[in-house]
Amino acid sequence: MPAARKALVIGSGIAGPATAMALRKAGIDAAVFEARPAEATSEGAFLTVASNGVDALRVLGAEKVLAPAFTTPYLVLRSGTGKHLGRTRTGIELPDGATSQTITRSELYRGMQEAAAARSIEVEYGHRLVSVEETASGIRARFGNGREVEGDVLIGCDGTHSTVRELIDPRAPRPAYSGLVGTGGYVREVPVDSEPGHYEMIFGKRAFFGYVLAPDRSVWWFANIPRTDEPSRVARGDGAGAADTAGTGADDDGPDGVRRQLIDLFAGDVGPAVALIEATARPLPLSPIHTLAHLPSWHRGRSVVVGDAAHAPSPSSGQGASLSIEDALVLAQCLRDLPDHQQAFEEFVARRRARVEQIIRWAARINSNKAAGPLAAAIRDRMLPPMLRLTANNKAATRQFAYHVDWNAPAEQRAG
Numbered sequence: 001m002p003a004a005r006k007a008l009v010i011g012s013g014i015a016g017p018a019t020a021m022a023l024r025k026a027g028i029d030a031a032v033f034e035a036r037p038a039e040a041t042s043e044g045a046f047l048t049v050a051s052n053g054v055d056a057l058r059v060l061g062a063e064k065v066l067a068p069a070f071t072t073p074y075l076v077l078r079s080g081t082g083k084h085l086g087r088t089r090t091g092i093e094l095p096d097g098a099t100s101q102t103i104t105r106s107e108l109y110r111g112m113q114e115a116a117a118a119r120s121i122e123v124e125y126g127h128r129l130v131s132v133e134e135t136a137s138g139i140r141a142r143f144g145n146g147r148e149v150e151g152d153v154l155i156g157c158d159g160t161h162s163t164v165r166e167l168i169d170p171r172a173p174r175p176a177y178s179g180l181v182g183t184g185g186y187v188r189e190v191p192v193d194s195e196p197g198h199y200e201m202i203f204g205k206r207a208f209f210g211y212v213l214a215p216d217r218s219v220w221w222f223a224n225i226p227r228t229d230e231p232s233r234v235a236r237g238d239g240a241g242a243a244d245t246a247g248t249g250a251d252d253d254g255p256d257g258v259r260r261q262l263i264d265l266f267a268g269d270v271g272p273a274v275a276l277i278e279a280t281a282r283p284l285p286l287s288p289i290h291t292l293a294h295l296p297s298w299h300r301g302r303s304v305v306v307g308d309a310a311h312a313p314s315p316s317s318g319q320g321a322s323l324s325i326e327d328a329l330v331l332a333q334c335l336r337d338l339p340d341h342q343q344a345f346e347e348f349v350a351r352r353r354a355r356v357e358q359i360i361r362w363a364a365r366i367n368s369n370k371a372a373g374p375l376a377a378a379i380r381d382r383m384l385p386p387m388l389r390l391t392a393n394n395k396a397a398t399r400q401f402a403y404h405v406d407w408n409a410p411a412e413q414r415a416g
């Protein structure tokens with residue numbers, strides 16, 4: 001008998017549909033509730049699903065969601081002066097040669113929802129969770145629209161600014177502002193000197209610029225800009241990202257203002273940044289990047305958090321989405337095999353915490369390189385090439401990408 005018969009899954013980004021599908025695979029019913037309205041209006045940013053994420057999707061039987069993605073096996077690092085700092089793999093090759101994949105966020109969200117729908121899992125949109133109440137035999141969720149639903153357990157897949165996390169522990173740490181804001185865009189007909197599928201990463205003098213040539217010759221780019229003051233978050237509600245994609249509120253943070261700021265920031269750097277920015281009709285709104293490095297309580301009573309709600313690495317890790325899918329599988333396994341939800345949640349945390357926190361620490365080091373001052377930048381440019389060589393031969397780095405969930409292995413609670 002599984003530890004629960006019906007789960008209420010809050011949030012339908014990546015972790016939400018993945019968790020519902022994994023639960024269904026484990027014989028547990030799941031209903032998904034999402035705050036956003038159903039229609040997504042923009043493609044939003046793009047992201048990389050690392051080889052461990054591809055593997056986790058395969059275990060889930062949902063690899064098809066990556067059909068619109070393209071392979072991005074390498075990244076090339078350069079300084080703003082054009083110095084080649086190194087080239088490294090974005091992950092490992094799976095036995096059949098598959099490796100990291102890049103996809104727009106909206107396509108990934110849509111693919112996950114379609115894969116869930118194909119398993120008769122419905123997502124109910126326009127349902128923002130506001131409170132929960134434990135009953136004698138289960139848990140009741142209340143939504144902003146007045147609806148109430150009951151289940152045996154409630155799983156918070158509601159992202160970095162999670163409501164479920166706060167309901168579990170009102171004193172839980174808030175996500176920390178990383179000191180960087182992000183933007184990006186898509187451009188056609190600007191030639192760039194790079195191989196398709198190879199990320200080019202430029203540590204510019206004042207900000208960080210990355211781009212990749214897609215198979216259709218369009219260029220997908222992003223920029224990370226150091227900003228000391230944390231810009232305010234505003235709800236964009238376009239379904240293209242975490243619900244709270246942001247703007248700074250300042251007049252010059254509209255598309256034209258963003259473009260002007262970016263051109264100014266990258267004007268002194270070698271590379272195609274300025275040409276790409278000039279050719280982008282609507283750069284994505286500037287969004288503050290938040291991380292959540294350590295959450296003391298991932299669960300309380302019948303509620304638990306997974307994905308970014310439990311641990312939000314910086315986007316520099318390229319791991320947030322992949323870790324969310326891994327979480328989904330491991331939690332479902334624990335609920336499938338352990339006698340009650342309490343033991344299942346404890347075992348879930350025991351299996352996941354060390355891995356995700358190690359990746360978050362590693363990504364934080366990359367972020368500090370992106371925001372480096374002139375002296376730190378000079379040291380970074382000296383140190384990066386030997387560090388990259390070291391990482392390429394480093395077993396710990398390989399383990400990050402080689403993680404595999406053995407779905408058929410029974411989850412047993414560890415002693416102590």
Ligand SMILES: Cc1cc2nc3c(=O)[nH]c(=O)nc-3n(C[C@H](O)[C@H](O)[C@H](O)COP(=O)(O)OP(=O)(O)OC[C@H]3O[C@@H](n4cnc5c(N)ncnc54)[C@H](O)[C@@H]3O)c2cc1C
Pocket residue numbers: 010011012013014015016033034035036045046047048049050127128129130157158159160161162163164182241242243306307308309314315317318319320321322323324
């Ligand atoms: C700019 C940027 C670039 C990134 N690049 C990468 C990358 O290359 N590779 C990678 O692996 N990761 C990347 N990430 C991280 C990745 O996007 C996240 O790790 C991933 O989206 C986490 O999935 P999630 O389902 O936990 O949260 P989300 O995808 O944020 O989904 C949470 C969902 O919950 C909903 N929600 C929120 N509150 C409520 C509520 N109260 N009730 C109901 N629903 C609610 C939201 O509307 C949203 O749909 C990037 C992140 C950013 C910001």
